[in-house]
Amino acid sequence: MMKQNIIFGIDVSSKSSTVCVVIDRIKQGETFKITNDSFGYQDLLDRLNQYLITPLVVFEATGVYSLSLQAFLEDYHIKYLKLNPLKAKKLMDNNLRHNKTDKVDAYRLALIQFNAPQKLRAPQPKEYHELQNASRYYEELAQALIINKNQLHRNLQSAFPQIESILSTSSGRVYWTIVSLFPHAQYVLNHNENQVFQSLLAISGIGKQRAHYLTTRLYALARQAYPYDNESSITIRAIQRNIANLLSLSAERDNVINYMEKLAMQANARSLNIYESIPGIAKTTAVRLVAELGDLRRFDTSAQIDAFVGIDPGRYQSGEKDSHLEITKHGNHLARKILYRTITQMETVKATQPCHITDYYDKKKRSSNSRGYKKIAIASVHKLIRTMFALIKHDQLYDYNVATHNQRL
Incomplete structure (x- = not known):
């Protein structure tokens, strides 16, 4: 026997949601619409409060559109069942759903908890949602880095392709800083060796011995180069813009992972330690696993x-x-x-x-x-x-x- 027999099925759309009230499998009155904002949720709260037994709300997780509804339900401590859309579709199809309308879906969503009761789970702490937001932002930064690295590579091909071999890896702060100083072969040849040496020595992480080596290497590469674009080409500005983006994106990505680590320590420090104990899982991967998987105990x-x-x-x-x-x-x-x-x-x-x-x-x-x-x-x-x-x-x-x-x- 179900303890909860009053169900509010809610079909969430981008700006509004359709609500159907079902008691013991029987639809109560007409479905109604609410706006997905404070006014609409106040209307929903008034209707929920009409019952002596607090109803259960059932809805699909529709990406960003269902988040404000979820926030409202959690703020007012209203029990809810948030269904994965694929699972909801499967459960509704099992109940012979033939028509696709908001009204029908709201009703079918409510019926799920009668026909195939799902286990209710306590909401995860909001730190997990913030962690996932940070993880998605981290992914955006990582993708933007890839785009700018590819653009930099393409732009260098017509200005100074040889400089890509100046270091063992054509990535990272030191490499990008060198390229920003010498985006074109002529930039090297227009300066004497002492000027190039002093420019390199000023880069954090480069000592005297390495600066001498890199100076000799730069001159060899510059003399070898035969660029298509000249030193005043717009391509040089594009290269320097790519590098400014790369330095900024890289620094922001580091900030985000530090922020995520602090959040993960607050949300579930033990999970972080456990993940890091598994061979091959370093700090960044462990933090992102906590962010994307949430609390596995659920x-x-x-x-x-x-x-x-x-x-x-x-x-x-x-x-x-x-x-x-x-x-x-x-x-x-x-x-x-x-x-x-x-x-x-x-x-x-x-x-x-x-x-x-x-x-x-x-x-x-x-x-x-x-x-x-x-x-x-x-x-x-x-x-x-x-x-x-x-x-x-x-x-x-x-x-x-x-x-x-x-x-x-």
């Missing part, structure tokens, strides 16, 4: 985390049986991306930091006849999720010896 099984991330397969791989791991690719795409990348990071440190997950990955690679290893990587992500969930659940740091003897991981 899940009942690791399979639920698979679905949340979007790597739940139609067919599974277990033991000696290799099935086709066709993942749904629905769910948190950034969490999926970070976890997938983590497997690569684990492979790079396995010589000094052994892990049962890389053991599994390597074993499957050796026995695979396929040229691609993406399916094996996805299976490894499944293992990583199971491991993370077990460690969080039992409040334990990673131990290779324990993990290798625990076949469930």
Whole structure:
């Protein structure tokens, strides 16, 4: 017998929402609309307060549009069920939904809790939402860095392509500062060696010996160059703009990760420590995993985390049986991306930091006849999720010896 038998089904749109009240599966009156603002939510609160038993609100997570509704419900301590849109669609389709209208959807959403009751979960602390906001901002900065790096590379091809080999890596603050000083080969040749040397010596991180070496190297590269654009070309301004952007974006990305680390320590310092104990997971990855996955203790099984991330397969791989791991690719795409990348990071440190997950990955690679290893990587992500969930659940740091003897991981 359900304790809660008054349901407000809410179909959320960008500017307004459609509300349907259902009591014991029976629709009460006509559906009504509210605006997604303080006035609309006051109207909703008045209607909720008409009942002696506080109704349950059911709605779909429609990205940014449902956030203000969620904030209102949490501020007034109103219980709610926020459904993943794919899960909501599946549950409504099981109830033979044929028509797609706001009125029908609001009603069908309300019926879900009668026909297929879902477990209610306490809202996560707001630090997790802020963490996810910061993680998304971090991703935007990372993508902007890639764009500007590519633009810088293209622009240098017609001004001074040889300078890209001045350091072992054509990235980072020191490299960008050198290029901003000498964006064109002629910028080097127009100055004497002492002037170039003093310019390089003024860069933080470059000592006298290195400045002498780089001066000689710059002159050799400048003499080798045969640029298409001259030193007064607009391309030079484009190069310097790229570099200004790169320095600014890089500094902001560092600020964001520091901010995220402080938030993660406030929200769940223990999870941060546990993630960092897993080989291949450094501070930045650990912080972003806390941000994108939230508190894993809110899940009942690791399979639920698979679905949340979007790597739940139609067919599974277990033991000696290799099935086709066709993942749904629905769910948190950034969490999926970070976890997938983590497997690569684990492979790079396995010589000094052994892990049962890389053991599994390597074993499957050796026995695979396929040229691609993406399916094996996805299976490894499944293992990583199971491991993370077990460690969080039992409040334990990673131990290779324990993990290798625990076949469930």
